[in-house]
Amino acid sequence: METFKEYNFLSPKIIQALEDIGFLSPTTIQKKVIPFLLKSEKDIIALAQTGTGKTASFGLPIIQKINLELDYPQALILCPTRELCIQITRDLCCYSKYISLMKIIPLYGGVKIDNQIKSLHNKKTHIIVGTPGRILDLIRRNELHLSNIKYLVIDEADEMLNMGFKEELDSIMIKLPKRRQNLLFSATMSKYMNVIAHSYLMDPIEIITGKKNIGSDDxxxxxxxxxxxxxxxxxxxxxxxxxxxxxxxxxxxxxxxxxxxxxxxxxxxxxxxxxxxxxxxxxxxxxxxxxxxxxxxxxxxxxxxxxxxxxxxxxxxxxxxxxxxxxxxxxxxxxxxxxxxxxxxxxxxxxxxxxxxxxxxxxxxxxxxxxxxxGKEICQKQLLHFIEKVKNVVVDEPSITKFFPDIQKKLESFDREELIKRFSWIEFNRFISYYNNYEDDINNEIYSSKIDSSMIHVKKKKYFVKSKKLKKESFSKLFLNIGYKDHLTKLRLINLINEAVSTKKSRIDIGNIEILSNFSLFEVKKCYQKKILMGISKINHFGKPIFIKIKN
Missing domain, CATH: 3.40.50.300 (P-loop containing nucleotide triphosphate hydrolases)
Known part of the structure; x- marks a missing residue:
């Protein structure tokens, strides 16, 4: 099997970084693209299925070819979304972690532009990774200069036009030097790829692994x-x-x-x-x-x-x-x-x-x-999966031994079969109870009259579950020191409650939820009050400690 180490054209520092993250052998697209980019200045269109390592395909050659002595951006990588921008930046930083002078900056919308401008001013930047909208905004503010770009990468190129970035791309291209290498990467060859290739590339070479627009064999x-x-x-x-x-x-x-x-x-x-x-x-x-x-x-x-x-x-x-x-x-x-x-x-x-x-x-x-x-198939699958986990669990003997006499004494009245039933029921009463309330086969059109209509139509779902049998006195009102200014939503609050209680046995009964500017109020069934108070107080929300108390 060919390894990156055998590639005599990649620097030892890059090889070491790849080994640290477990990248030992190049993928098919990497074998084709990396050597080509290291020795050629021609434009390329590279098509490969997702998950095959396209970022390393263009990232490794660009990192290798960057002149660290120059103090301006030499490579621009455009991508359609913030998440992809962050991911590419993270990957490139991993690949270049032993190249101490290498500077890579992500530029994307949804965050304060002032901080990004400071980063551009304070760092000798070599590689820019960005979304079209934010890149163009910085160009228009005269804060980003791309006149020395040697390498332009458009990642997820088909999605760029699909998301309506044609105008932004055109405006960015005007600011780039004519003499540059253009690299288009995508998983599919759509009509949008043809538009981009015709507009921005000069006599490109196609590098394709597998067949165009074909799904992965894995x-x-x-x-x-x-x-x-x-x-x-x-x-x-x-x-x-x-x-x-x-x-x-x-x-x-x-x-x-x-x-x-x-x-x-x-x-x-x-x-x-x-x-x-x-x-x-x-x-x-x-x-x-x-x-x-x-x-x-x-x-x-x-x-x-x-x-x-x-x-x-x-x-x-x-x-x-x-x-x-x-x-x-x-x-x-x-x-x-x-x-x-x-x-x-x-x-x-x-x-x-x-x-x-x-x-x-x-x-x-x-x-x-x-x-x-x-329902029967699901309960059986879940139960057998649990049993398999029990079989494979590694017991920390020293930790459990000191408690074992007390455990044996508590359970000595139960035979083996009874113990298995009880432990299985603790783990699976939620599944069994739930699926016992429904017709076993939902492949047909007949449903049990026991089905709650709010479970069928998702649009009728509420943020809370309040049983008609529960009286108002059975609920506690709790106060939180975070509100919508802290990015708290009803959805996220329910997540916090579930995380605090960590129960899979039943649904938590939650009453009214009120998210205000700087704090929030919500109602929970009193039997969960203690767990929620203890659990949520240990959680940080966007780095902010949470203070919770009972509201009188």
Whole structure:
């Protein structure tokens, strides 16, 4: 197997940085692009599936070729979203961490421009990574000068025009020197790529791995058929049948994204939403939680999910199908990355089968139909998964031994079978109780009369669950020292409560929520009061300690 170390054209410092992050062997696209860029000044169009290492393909040669003695930007990398801008910057900094003089600055919207201007003034910048809008804004303020740019990279080039950046790109190009190398990178060859190539490139060389617009071989494509008003129920069954799922749920609209995330949180799942209206601080907060696996599900729109580069995402779920096959390729490419396998799931109506068949033809992959799992199948899968975890757990003998006599004494009246039943019930009463209330098969049109209509129509979901049987006296009102000025939303508050209590056994009964400017008030069932007071007081919100107390 060929390794980066065998590449005699990459500097030892770059090789050392790659080894530190576990990059030993180049991917197919890297094998083709890196040597070419190091010896040629020609423009290129590089097409490769997502997750195959495109950032390193252009990043490593550019880092190698930068003249550190010059004190002006020599490379400009344009990308469509803030998340992708941050991700590329993070990667380039990792690749160049042993090159002490290298300076890389990200420039994107959603944050104060004054701080970015200070960074430009205070640093001898070599590489700029930015979104078109913010780059153009800085140019117009005469704070960013690109007259010495030697290398221009347009990443996710097809998405640039799809998001309406043509005018900004044209304005930026005018400020760049004519003698430069242009590099276009994308996962798909759409009509937008042809427009960009014709407008900005000179006699480009195409470097393609695999076939154009083809999905990754490491991703399995499956679909479930559901009635539209049962789609949310189907989603819950799909995630419940996969105990170790860690994934992204794609929705078409911001409103749908928020509603699905709120519904999942309310039903006890560890989820949050990512969409365009969030501030940059909020988006980074959500992404950091997802990247650190403090969130199991990220519910996102297509635009917000650009630049999510996490190698161990197990599933991508298309709650709504995209309009174009190219977008589907980008979505499914969030999983099955860096040699891992993944699953792309679509929840569709019968009328959408035709769209899937078109996708099959265009991306060259077969979609497998799967029946929505029954409650019995889910409970069995979850129970066996739990038993497997028990079998494989490594016990810290010294720590548990001192408590073991007391444990034995407490449990001596139970036989082996009774103990297994009780421990299993503690872990699985939520699943069993929930699925006992529903008809076992939701693949047909008949539902039990026990189904709560608010569970079927996501739009009717509330931010809180208040049982009619609960009296007002059973609730406590709590005060928090953070409000909407601290980026607190009802959705995020529910997340904080779930994180504080850390219960999977039942849904927490939450009463009224009131988010004010500098503080918030909310009601919870009294039996959770102590846990919430202790749990939330240990949590920082955007770096701010949380003060919580009972409101009299």
């Amino acid at each position: 991703v399995k494509h499956i679909y479930y058929i559901s009635n539209p008003n049962k789609k949310y129920l189907a989603l819950k069954r799909i995630v419940d049948i996969n105990p170790d799922i860690y994934g992204i749920i794609f929705c078409r609209t911001r409103k749908g994204t928020k509603e699905i995330a709120e519904s999942l949180i309310q039903d006890g799942y560890n989820a949050d939403a990512l969409y365009g209206d969030l501030s940059q601080a909020q988006r980074e907060f959500v992404m950091n939680r997802f990247r650190k696996k403090k969130l199991q599900f990220l519910v996102a729109t297509d635009i917000a999910a650009r630049g999510i580069d996490i190698n161990d995402i197990t599933h991508v779920i298309n709650y709504n199908l995209p309009d174009e096959s190219e977008i589907y390729v980008h979505r499914s490419g969030r999983t099955g990355r860096a040699g891992n396998t993944g699953i792309s799931v679509s929840i569709i109506h019968y009328r959408e089968i035709r769209i899937l068949r078109e996708f099959e033809k265009k991306i060259g992959k077969k979609f497998e139909k799967i029946m929505i799992p029954s």
